[in-house]
Amino acid sequence: MSEDYRGMWKDLGLDLAGHDALLGVLSGAYRDIFLSQKNRPEGMGYFDFVMSEVHGLRIRELLDEKKTGRKIIGSYCVFVPEEIVLAANATLVGLCSGADFAMSEVEKLLPRNTCALIKSSFGFKLGKVCPYLESADMIVGENTCDGKKKAYESLGHLVNNLFVMDLPQVKSEQGRALLKSEYQRFRTAVEALTGVVITVESLMLAIQTVNAKRAAIHRLYSLRKADPAPISGLDALLANQVFFYDNPARFTDSVNKICDELEKRIAEKNGVFPEKTPRILISGCPQAVPNWKLPFIVETSGAVIVGEESCVEERGTRNLTDASGKTVDEMMEAIVDRYYQVDCAIFTPNPQRLEHIQEMAAAYKADGVIHYGLQFCQPYLMESIPVEKALEEKNIPTLRIETDYSMEDVGQLKTRIEAFVEQLR
Ligand code: SF4
Numbered sequence: 001m002s003e004d005y006r007g008m009w010k011d012l013g014l015d016l017a018g019h020d021a022l023l024g025v026l027s028g029a030y031r032d033i034f035l036s037q038k039n040r041p042e043g044m045g046y047f048d049f050v051m052s053e054v055h056g057l058r059i060r061e062l063l064d065e066k067k068t069g070r071k072i073i074g075s076y077c078v079f080v081p082e083e084i085v086l087a088a089n090a091t092l093v094g095l096c097s098g099a100d101f102a103m104s105e106v107e108k109l110l111p112r113n114t115c116a117l118i119k120s121s122f123g124f125k126l127g128k129v130c131p132y133l134e135s136a137d138m139i140v141g142e143n144t145c146d147g148k149k150k151a152y153e154s155l156g157h158l159v160n161n162l163f164v165m166d167l168p169q170v171k172s173e174q175g176r177a178l179l180k181s182e183y184q185r186f187r188t189a190v191e192a193l194t195g196v197v198i199t200v201e202s203l204m205l206a207i208q209t210v211n212a213k214r215a216a217i218h219r220l221y222s223l224r225k226a227d228p229a230p231i232s233g234l235d236a237l238l239a240n241q242v243f244f245y246d247n248p249a250r251f252t253d254s255v256n257k258i259c260d261e262l263e264k265r266i267a268e269k270n271g272v273f274p275e276k277t278p279r280i281l282i283s284g285c286p287q288a289v290p291n292w293k294l295p296f297i298v299e300t301s302g303a304v305i306v307g308e309e310s311c312v313e314e315r316g317t318r319n320l321t322d323a324s325g326k327t328v329d330e331m332m333e334a335i336v337d338r339y340y341q342v343d344c345a346i347f348t349p350n351p352q353r354l355e356h357i358q359e360m361a362a363a364y365k366a367d368g369v370i371h372y373g374l375q376f377c378q379p380y381l382m383e384s385i386p387v388e389k390a391l392e393e394k395n396i397p398t399l400r401i402e403t404d405y406s407m408e409d410v411g412q413l414k415t416r417i418e419a420f421v422e423q424l425r
Pocket residue numbers: 076077078079144145285286311342344345346
C-alpha cells in the first residue's frame with residue numbers, strides 16, 4: 001500500500017502508529033496464510049488486491065463517494081438490511097472485527113469475560129485503527145445477544161450517531177411485527193440521514209443489487225460440493241468476508257468470474273486438495289477479518305472446509321429477497337420475510353438452525369462438523385450441545401471448539417483437530 005494514504009488516515013483521526021502495527025499484523029498473517037496456499041484459483045488475485053487495499057483504495061473510494069453526498073453506514077450484524085441502505089443512496093460496510101487490539105483500554109469499559117468479537121470492536125474504536133468506523137456517518141447496533149445489547153450502551157458514548165435496532169428473540173407473530181416496525185424506524189432514520197426518500201424504483205434496484213451479490217455467493221457455495229474441492233475453505237471464507245466491504249456490483253462480477261474458473265476446474269478434476277480429502281463443515285460464531293485461525297489449522301491438518309454455517313457465510317447470505325413487490329410497502333414486507341429467516345442463536349427456541357446444519361452437512365457431503373464457539377459467547381456455546389446431538393442422530397462426528405482471537409491455544413487446537421481428522425479418514 002502506498003505512503004499516499006497516510007494523509008487520508010490522519011484526516012480520519014486514526015492513530016498512525018497503532019494503525020501501522022495493525023496493518024503489519026494483517027499483511028503478515030495474510031502472506032503466511034493465504035499466499036502460501038498451493039494451486040489457488042487465479043480469480044483469487046482480485047481478493048488479494050482487495051485485501052492489500054482494504055484500508056487504502058477502498059477507503060479512498062468511500063471518501064470520494066462521501067464528497068458527492070453519499071453516506072456511509074456501518075453495521076455489526078447481518079440483520080441490518082443493505083437493501084434499505086442502498087435504496088437511500090448510502091453504502092453499508094461491515095464493522096465486525098477479528099483481532100485483539102487495545103485490550104487494556106477495552107477492559108476498562110467491558111468485563112474481561114466478554115466475547116472476543118465485541119471486545120475487538122471496542123478495541124478498534126478505542127485504538128483509533130479502523131478507517132471504516134471513522135468514516136461512518138451512522139453506526140447501527142442491534143439488540144441480539146446480551147453482550148452486544150449492553151456493550152452498545154457504552155459504545156453510544158464513543159461514536160457519533162449510533163442507531164440501536166431492537167430485534168426479536170422469538171420467532172412469533174409478535175416477533176415478526178417487531179422486526180417490521182424496527183425496519184420501518186431504520187428506514188426513516190436512514191432517509192433522514194441521507195435526505196433521500198426511498199422510492200419503488202430505488203428499492204427495487206437495491207433488492208436486485210443485493211440479490212445478485214447473494215446469488216453469486218450461492219453459486220460459489222454450490223461449487224464447493226465437488227470432490228476434489230476446487231477452492232479452499234480459507235479462500236471461500238475470504239470472498240465472504242470481502243462481501244461486507246466491497247462495492248456490490250464489482251464484488252458480484254468478481255465472484256462470478258471465480259465461479260466460471262471453478263466450473264472448469266471441476267470438469268478437469270483439478271482440486272486444491274486431493275480427492276477424498278476429509279471434508280469439514282464449520283458451524284457457529286462468525287469469523288471476521290483477520291480471524292483466520294481455525295480454518296488455517298483445519299486446512300493444514302489434512303482436511304478441507306467445504307461449507308460454513310455462520311453469519312459471514314451461509315447463515316447470513318442464504319436467502320434472496322422476493323423482488324416481485326409493486327409498492328415500497330410490499331417490498332419492505334419481502335425484506336422483513338427474508339431477514340426473519342436468519343437463524344441466529346439469539347432466537348429461542350431455534351430448531352431451524354439445527355435442521356439447516358443437518359441439511360448443509362448432507363448437501364456438502366461433510367465427513368465431520370467443527371462447531372466454532374467464541375469463549376463467553378453464551379448463545380452459540382449453549383447451542384453447540386443440541387447441534388452435536390442433532391448431528392449424532394445423522395451419524396456425523398462433531399468436534400466442539402471454544403476459543404478466542406489469541407494464538408496461545410494454536411498448538412492445543414491443532415492436536416485436537418488432527419486427531420478429529422484422523423478419525424474421519
Ligand atoms: S451471529 Fe447473530 S448477532 Fe452475530 S451477526 Fe449473526 S445474526 Fe447478528
